[in-house]
Amino acid sequence: MLYCNSMRFYSLSDNKFISEKIIRQFKQSKNIEIRKRILAIIINILILSIENQDFNNIDFFISSGEYISTIPDLLFYKVALQFFINFVQYKLKNKQICLERCDDIIHLFHLSGMVEYASELNKFKSRYK
Numbered sequence: 001m002l003y004c005n006s007m008r009f010y011s012l013s014d015n016k017f018i019s020e021k022i023i024r025q026f027k028q029s030k031n032i033e034i035r036k037r038i039l040a041i042i043i044n045i046l047i048l049s050i051e052n053q054d055f056n057n058i059d060f061f062i063s064s065g066e067y068i069s070t071i072p073d074l075l076f077y078k079v080a081l082q083f084f085i086n087f088v089q090y091k092l093k094n095k096q097i098c099l100e101r102c103d104d105i106i107h108l109f110h111l112s113g114m115v116e117y118a119s120e121l122n123k124f125k126s127r128y129k
Contacts (some may be wrong), residue, residue: 004040012048023064032073039077046084050128109111
């Protein structure tokens with residue numbers, strides 16, 4: 001988690017390199033806490049990629065995140081991941097449906113009582129759209 005919290009100190013290419021090593025090492029883990037950390041790292045990679053408009057070599061991260069099965073303890077991370085996957089797809093393919101899915105996810109977080117997080121996602125979407 002320490003690495004996850006300090007990813008902004010590294011370049012995107014360094015983060016991709018480090019993160020790929022971590023994911024490959026722990027991808028098969030059944031430990032829920034490790035799986036949460038992997039998903040958090042993947043989400044951060046997607047955020048940094050969007051912010052930098054650099055979508056090269058992110059397929060590994062997207063497929064690794066989708067590989068992790070959804071269970072109740074991971075639901076927040078899996079839903080957040082879907083927001084960023086859809087946002088990347090919108091940026092790459094300009095498909096309105098992907099942006100609509102992002103809005104659905106924002107709405108879901110809002111309905112779930114995570115109003116501040118929903119607001120942050122909405123601000124992110126508006127800023128990088």
